[in-house]
Amino acid sequence: MAVASLVAIVDDDESVRESLPDLVREFGFEVQAFASAEEFLASDFVEQTRALLLDIAMPRMSGPELQQELTHRGHKIPIVFITANGDDAIRPRMLAEGAVECLHKPFSETALLRALNAALRVG
Amino acid sequence: MEASLASLVDELGEAALRKSERESRLIVDSIPGLVATLTPAGEVDAVNSKILGYCGRTLEELKQWGTSDTVHPDDLPRVIEVIRQSMTSGDPYEIEQRIRRFDGVYRWFQVRGLPLRDSNGRIVRWYVLLTDIDDRKRAEAQLAGEKRLLEMVASSCPLTDVLTALCTFVEVISADCHCGVYLIDWSGPRFRNGAVPSLPATFNDRTDGLPVCLEIGPCGQAALLKQQVIVTDLETDPVWQESAIRPLALAHGIRSHWSTPIYARDGRVLGTFAIFHREPARPTRVQQDLIAQVTHIASIAIERVLSEAALDKLRSELAHVTRVMSLGALTASIAHEVNQPLSGIITNASTCLRMLNADPPNVDGARETARRTIRDGNRASEVIARLRALFSKKEFTLESVDLNEATREVTALSLSDLQRNRVMLQFELADDLPAVRGDRVQLQQVILNLLRNASDAMAGVDDRPRQLMIRTERDAGDRVRLTVKDAGEGFDSHTVDRLFEAFYTTKPSGMGIGLSVSRSIIESHHGRIWAEPNDGPGATFAFAIPCAVERTV
Numbered sequence: 161m162a163v164a165s166l167v168a169i170v171d172d173d174e175s176v177r178e179s180l181p182d183l184v185r186e187f188g189f190e191v192q193a194f195a196s197a198e199e200f201l202a203s204d205f206v207e208q209t210r211a212l213l214l215d216i217a218m219p220r221m222s223g224p225e226l227q228q229e230l231t232h233r234g235h236k237i238p239i240v241f242i243t244a245n246g247d248d249a250i251r252p253r254m255l256a257e258g259a260v261e262c263l264h265k266p267f268s269e270t271a272l273l274r275a276l277n278a279a280l281r282v283g
Numbered sequence: 284m285e286a287s288l289a290s291l292v293d294e295l296g297e298a299a300l301r302k303s304e305r306e307s308r309l310i311v312d313s314i315p316g317l318v319a320t321l322t323p324a325g326e327v328d329a330v331n332s333k334i335l336g337y338c339g340r341t342l343e344e345l346k347q348w349g350t351s352d353t354v355h356p357d358d359l360p361r362v363i364e365v366i367r368q369s370m371t372s373g374d375p376y377e378i379e380q381r382i383r384r385f386d387g388v389y390r391w392f393q394v395r396g397l398p399l400r401d402s403n404g405r406i407v408r409w410y411v412l413l414t415d416i417d418d419r420k421r422a423e424a425q426l427a428g429e430k431r432l433l434e435m436v437a438s439s440c441p442l443t444d445v446l447t448a449l450c451t452f453v454e455v456i457s458a459d460c461h462c463g464v465y466l467i468d469w470s471g472p473r474f475r476n477g478a479v480p481s482l483p484a485t486f487n488d489r490t491d492g493l494p495v496c497l498e499i500g501p502c503g504q505a506a507l508l509k510q511q512v513i514v515t516d517l518e519t520d521p522v523w524q525e526s527a528i529r530p531l532a533l534a535h536g537i538r539s540h541w542s543t544p545i546y547a548r549d550g551r552v553l554g555t556f557a558i559f560h561r562e563p564a565r566p567t568r569v570q571q572d573l574i575a576q577v578t579h580i581a582s583i584a585i586e587r588v589l590s591e592a593a594l595d596k597l598r599s600e601l602a603h604v605t606r607v608m609s610l611g612a613l614t615a616s617i618a619h620e621v622n623q624p625l626s627g628i629i630t631n632a633s634t635c636l637r638m639l640n641a642d643p644p645n646v647d648g649a650r651e652t653a654r655r656t657i658r659d660g661n662r663a664s665e666v667i668a669r670l671r672a673l674f675s676k677k678e679f680t681l682e683s684v685d686l687n688e689a690t691r692e693v694t695a696l697s698l699s700d701l702q703r704n705r706v707m708l709q710f711e712l713a714d715d716l717p718a719v720r721g722d723r724v725q726l727q728q729v730i731l732n733l734l735r736n737a738s739d740a741m742a743g744v745d746d747r748p749r750q751l752m753i754r755t756e757r758d759a760g761d762r763v764r765l766t767v768k769d770a771g772e773g774f775d776s777h778t779v780d781r782l783f784e785a786f787y788t789t790k791p792s793g794m795g796i797g798l799s800v801s802r803s804i805i806e807s808h809h810g811r812i813w814a815e816p817n818d819g820p821g822a823t824f825a826f827a828i829p830c831a832v833e834r835t836v
Binding site for chain 1: 626630659702
């Protein structure tokens, strides 16, 4: 049996870290959740991560900054951004910066699954 | 005056009774005033030499006063009527009338007639004393005119109406001239016709929009050099041969052109007041006084309109800010706050369904996610309740406000903004903070504004934590103080006085509204708002307002 792909979630919002991993696990993926970009970078899971669900606005290092840092370190992890900001201009900007998808909260499970599958195909 | 006239009549009466014509004429001529005698029927009998000199007419000519222009035509019917009545009744009379001087100028006189009676009580003559009251009359008319103009200003008449009335006023008082008020739009800089009521459009159309420069004419020089410019004769004055105004003025028969700057209270030039004559002319002292008075009134009228325009601008900017804030940043905040729990609800509900559909169903997991769904639902409704509390009141309402609570509500709404700007918010809210009395929504606008400013000031800061401290505490004199301290760019100490002025801003996209509005809100709460640079980087803004007074029965 193939080892399930690891999806990492980085979001400073505790309720997201509480609810989202369960759903992603229900999809059949392995999940690890982190409260900050720094915590994720310091963890042992960076190498194994196949897809990253990443919050855009966080205190200290932001989502896009983590994206840059990962590129800088040579990790090519496909990224799905999630944001509670309703600004329509954000998604095209994130896609232009190399993200696989950018989901505006609240998003449906179908949208999430489609985005994760797209990310895993890239990776 | 009364005594001297009475004693004069006595003296003249004695001479008349002695039938000494020569004697009475000598007496009349010795009087320093203007004196005449009338027959009982009201015909001119004799006049003293002062009257002959003043009028420049012979006695024979003066006897025809009832049909000549000696008395001003506007006054003549009234004068004839008053004298006729007095001749009939025998009562003394007194009347104010204009009398023509030798050079054609009419001056105002107070004319008083007293009857001289013989021993039988019959009137034998009327003695008439004429007193020159032209200066007084002019001063009265001027005062009344100025009062009327100021009333127009005070009652918010349109500026054009006030300036037109002002020009007409001067044209009436100082005869044979044309007046104009030219406003200056310093962005050009260009002249704008404020009011030029008595010159034709062929003249006015050409002056409107002329550039404000020295070469243009006396008004340009008056405005730029901030001094009165008197051109006695435009045709011959060598200085103005090349000026733009000269051919235009001469084509309209204008020879002399005086221009006086109209100053604002702070010394800026608002415009110029011009007087044109069709003959070469220099201002008299009286005219200079008049010019000084009307330019002063014009400056009040113009400044009032400008300050009203500034107020209107402030109001519309404010409405704009409110709109932009509520539609833009504020809806973004609201969307963010509402989307978070909504997202949780959908995620948890999806998970819950999946757990129940599994084989075998994961009931414990489903129960846990359902519980989270409810919690997120409650969280969303709390956000809505907070918003409703914040925006339900529109009118200024006085209530007891807990500044700590008000602060927490505002920061809860700005949290996403602050977070996006990576601002670290730190609270030091005093536990024993007394309530203040005021409008909660307005006070929250002030707090929100201080938070935004602090956050914006730290947007470019990368070499130190973007720390924002918000503190509440008791202040001296039964006041409550709220302080917002940032680690941003700070401000120059010499700009501190300007920070709270409207339209002053250091932000590239700012409008300079927030702090001036904040100040007016705090002042309406009988409080004070101020700013000071920190010892380290950044600035501290604070306000203090009085505590709510406990009502004792």
